[in-house]
Amino acid sequence: xxxxxxxxxxxxxxxxxxxxxxxxxxxxxxxxxxxxxxxxxxxxxxxxxxxxxxxxxxxxxxxxxxxxxxxxxxxxxxxxxxxxxxxxxxxxxxxxxxxxxxxxxxxxxxxxxxxxxxxxxxxxxxxxxxxxxxxx
Amino acid sequence: xxxxxxxxxxxxxxxxxxxxxxxxxxxxxxxxxxxxxxxxxxxxxxxxxxxxxxxxxxxxxxxxxxxxxxxxxxxxxxxxxxxxxxxxxxxxxxxxxxxxxxxxxxxxxxxxxxxxxxxxxxxxxxxxxxxxxxxx
Numbered sequence: 001x002x003x004x005x006x007x008x009x010x011x012x013x014x015x016x017x018x019x020x021x022x023x024x025x026x027x028x029x030x031x032x033x034x035x036x037x038x039x040x041x042x043x044x045x046x047x048x049x050x051x052x053x054x055x056x057x058x059x060x061x062x063x064x065x066x067x068x069x070x071x072x073x074x075x076x077x078x079x080x081x082x083x084x085x086x087x088x089x090x091x092x093x094x095x096x097x098x099x100x101x102x103x104x105x106x107x108x109x110x111x112x113x114x115x116x117x118x119x120x121x122x123x124x125x126x127x128x129x130x131x132x133x134x135x136x
Numbered sequence: 137x138x139x140x141x142x143x144x145x146x147x148x149x150x151x152x153x154x155x156x157x158x159x160x161x162x163x164x165x166x167x168x169x170x171x172x173x174x175x176x177x178x179x180x181x182x183x184x185x186x187x188x189x190x191x192x193x194x195x196x197x198x199x200x201x202x203x204x205x206x207x208x209x210x211x212x213x214x215x216x217x218x219x220x221x222x223x224x225x226x227x228x229x230x231x232x233x234x235x236x237x238x239x240x241x242x243x244x245x246x247x248x249x250x251x252x253x254x255x256x257x258x259x260x261x262x263x264x265x266x267x268x269x270x271x272x
Contacts, residue, residue, distance in 0.1 A: 011253050024160060026171065033169035035162065038225045050250060083255060084245035085238055089174045091246050102221055109220035110227050114186060117147050119219060 012043050016088040022058060024089045029096050029108075030079055036094065036101035037109040039066075046090065053078050055094060072132040074098035098127070105129045148179050152224040158194060160225045165232050165244075166215055172230065172237035173245040175202075182226065189214050191230060208268040210234035234263070241265045 017023050022040040029036050039057040041049065045065055048056045055076035059066035069075030080093040102109040104125060111123035153159050158176040165172050175193040177185070181201055184192045191212035195202035205211030216229040238245040240261060247259035 011250060011255055014255060024174065026162065026174070028171065035164065035171070035227055038160065038162070038220060081250040082246040083248050083250075084174060085240055085242075085247070086245070089246075091171055104221055106221075109222070110218040110225075111221070112219050114147060114217040114219075119147055119150055 012047065014087055015046075015083060015090070016086065017043065018088075022060075025055075025057060025092060026089065027055060027076055027092045027094050027096075027101065029101075030093050031095070034108050035110055036076075036096055036107070041090065049078055049092070050081060055092060069097065072098070072100070074100050074132070076101070100127050100132070103129060103132070105132060148183065150223055151182075151219060151226070152222065153179065154224075158196075161191075161193060162225065162227045163191060163212060163230050163232075163237065164227060165237075166229050167231070170244050171246055172212075172232055172243070177226065185214055185228070186217060191228060205233065208234070208236070210236050210268070212237070236263050236268070239265060239268070241268060 015023055021042050023046065024038060025041045026038050027036045028034070040060060042058045045056045045058045055068045055078055057066045057068060075097045076092070076094040077097065078092050078094050082091040083089065099107060101107065102111065105127040106123050106125055108123065111121055112119040113122045151159055157178050159182065160174060161177045162174050163172045164170070176196060178194045181192040181194045191204040191214055193202045193204060211233045212228070212230040213233065214228050214230050218227040219225065235243060237243065238247065241263040242259050242261055244259065247257055248255040249258045
């Protein structure tokens with residue numbers, strides 16, 4: 001019987017979680033290569049994401065795991081996970097179900113561009129947020 | 137004489153800098169749409185970036201402004217600056233001079249992919265780091 005060179009789970013130890021136990025996670029859409037959102041993950045969120053192939057984040061406001069799409073149905077299927085040279089960010093390549101990643105109903109959370117010393121909204125609302133979250 | 141509706145500099149106040157006065161900055165390459173790197177900016181770095189059109193970050197290790205490319209020559213020309221719905225991340229669209237953003241000599245800092253519970257290096261070194269930084 002042989003021991004695997006890299007024991008399962010060990011890959012998490014190569015990452016640098018901050019003092020709150022969190023790491024920055026970027027979701028990039030495979031189809032468009034747009035950055036959809038930036039959120040946080042703890043070890044459990046990242047492990048579940050890797051195992052299940054669906055993006056799970058840590059919600060700092062709600063202080064619990066946040067399975068992306070759990071309310072809106074707009075889940076993210078994860079095709080690839082990368083990390084950077086410092087191991088303090090993870091980059092997910094995702095398929096965004098429903099085409100809307102942002103809670104404002106837009107495709108991406110990065111819908112504001114700096115122009116003439118002001119932030120201009122340049123992307124349309126695709127789905128009414130009330131429809132995303134307000135279902136009775 | 138009229139007062140501008142949005143006074144110069146005010147756009148910085150709409151962002152959320154953390155308790156260290158920093159905000160996460162992502163550099164995405166215009167040409168390839170790859171994420172090149174993630175770093176930090178303080179207000180001064182972001183203001184200079186917006187004004188000069190060249191990426192300036194805050195180096196946490198050196199505790200000073202870090203004009204990307206100041207040693208290697210691999211500067212980043214900034215074509216667009218976006219922020220997200222929370223205003224706690226900025227996303228730069230950049231042209232990466234020299235084709236190398238990472239201090240390891242690779243195109244992108246995100247050169248490791250999670251495969252079979254381990255991080256696999258999947259991108260080549262394009263420039264010897266000694267050449268980038270070690271010039272006598």
